[in-house]
Amino acid sequence: xxxxxxxxxxxxxxxxxxxxxxxxxxxxxxxxxxxxxxxxxxxxxxxxxxxxxxxxxxxxxxxxxxxxxxxxxxxxxxxxxxxxxxxxxxxxxxxxxxxxxxxxxxxxxxxxxxxxxxxxxxxxxxxxxxxxxxxxxxxxxxxxxxxxxxxxxxxxxxxxxxxxxxxxxxxxxxxxxxxxxxxxxxxxxxxxxxxxxxxxxxxxxx
Amino acid sequence: xxxxxxxxxxxxxxxxxxxxxxxxxxxxxxxxxxxxxxxxxxxxxxxxxxxxxxxxxxxxxxxxxxxxxxxxxxxxxxxxxxxxxxxxxxxxxxxxxxxxxxxxxxxxxxxxxxxxxxxxxxxxxxxx
Numbered sequence: 001x002x003x004x005x006x007x008x009x010x011x012x013x014x015x016x017x018x019x020x021x022x023x024x025x026x027x028x029x030x031x032x033x034x035x036x037x038x039x040x041x042x043x044x045x046x047x048x049x050x051x052x053x054x055x056x057x058x059x060x061x062x063x064x065x066x067x068x069x070x071x072x073x074x075x076x077x078x079x080x081x082x083x084x085x086x087x088x089x090x091x092x093x094x095x096x097x098x099x100x101x102x103x104x105x106x107x108x109x110x111x112x113x114x115x116x117x118x119x120x121x122x123x124x125x126x127x128x129x130x131x132x133x134x135x136x137x138x139x140x141x142x143x144x145x146x147x148x149x150x151x152x153x154x155x156x157x158x159x160x161x162x163x164x165x166x167x168x169x170x171x172x173x174x175x176x177x178x179x180x181x182x183x184x185x186x187x188x189x190x191x192x193x194x195x196x197x198x199x200x201x202x203x204x205x206x
Numbered sequence: 207x208x209x210x211x212x213x214x215x216x217x218x219x220x221x222x223x224x225x226x227x228x229x230x231x232x233x234x235x236x237x238x239x240x241x242x243x244x245x246x247x248x249x250x251x252x253x254x255x256x257x258x259x260x261x262x263x264x265x266x267x268x269x270x271x272x273x274x275x276x277x278x279x280x281x282x283x284x285x286x287x288x289x290x291x292x293x294x295x296x297x298x299x300x301x302x303x304x305x306x307x308x309x310x311x312x313x314x315x316x317x318x319x320x321x322x323x324x325x326x327x328x329x330x331x332x333x334x
Contacts, residue, residue: 092306096297103291112293112318113240115251116308122242123310159314163230165239169223178219182241184312186287190239 082130085146090116105136111185175203209257212273215248232263238313303331
């Protein structure tokens with residue numbers, strides 16, 4: 001990511017613009033997944049996010065929840081961070097099967113959370129294109145148990161400062177929202193799968 | 207040394223926050239994190255640098271620690287983190303050495319965390 005900060009001046013400019021954007025959202029720069037923009041209850045949030053996008057450099061916002069800079073002509077709206085729940089036999093090679101199936105299909109794994117539970121392994125994956133990832137996994141004979149829209153956010157502040165998880169999880173809990181999976185993604189991003197993403201986003205100030 | 211702690215929580219709103227606050231209040235940073243629900247409970251893996259301090263904080267907060275394991279932590283380059291195929295390559299190397307991965311997740315600063323049936327062999331297979 002730091003490679004994009006081509007010069008100190010560029011960095012300063014970026015900080016200034018992000019600060020301006022943050023003031024509008026009343027929080028550190030934060031991001032609304034594309035789909036929520038079309039939901040009526042998110043209109044106000046979407047408007048604020050639009051304003052933030054207008055002021056902030058586009059590649060930063062994009063990168064924050066896709067992990068890469070878009071190719072020219074690609075629209076941000078077509079990217080939907082998706083959590084896939086995959087179940088494998090708990091044996092050597094189970095995780096490799098998943099990684100190879102997606103890798104061979106050219107799909108990057110943005111976030112990962114896998115654990116053995118008894119005789120099976122339950123793995124959550126964050127991908128940009130849920131349908132393509134599902135097809136690649138099923139094509140390799142793997143079972144996709146669930147597919148959900150995920151909330152993805154940069155971890156606010158310094159990742160070395162204790163207490164961030166507590167704060168974020170408390171805000172979501174106080175809104176009465178349950179989280180089915182929570183994990184980390186590349187580029188210091190956090191991922192949550194909840195039973196009410198709109199409410200959770202509002203609680204997180206997104 | 208980085209340690210993976212397994213914590214089991216009731217699957218209801220506020221439990222994860224309680225855990226995060228217990229660690230945060232004790233000044234323990236969560237380096238990596240992976241939580242899912244299964245059969246009415248929440249199962250959480252946290253990567254911490256100082257397991258002793260973390261465990262004390264959790265015990266004081268009445269949080270049940272199910273397990274403690276040495277974790278293999280792999281620093282991913284920007285390229286590895288952004289390029290398809292990295293998980294397949296990493297997990298494939300470990301699998302080819304006949305080692306089972308019981309837990310796999312990401313940590314901050316683009317690190318991958320593995321808990322395996324034989325961490326020493328896994329590190330060898332990954333040349334770290």
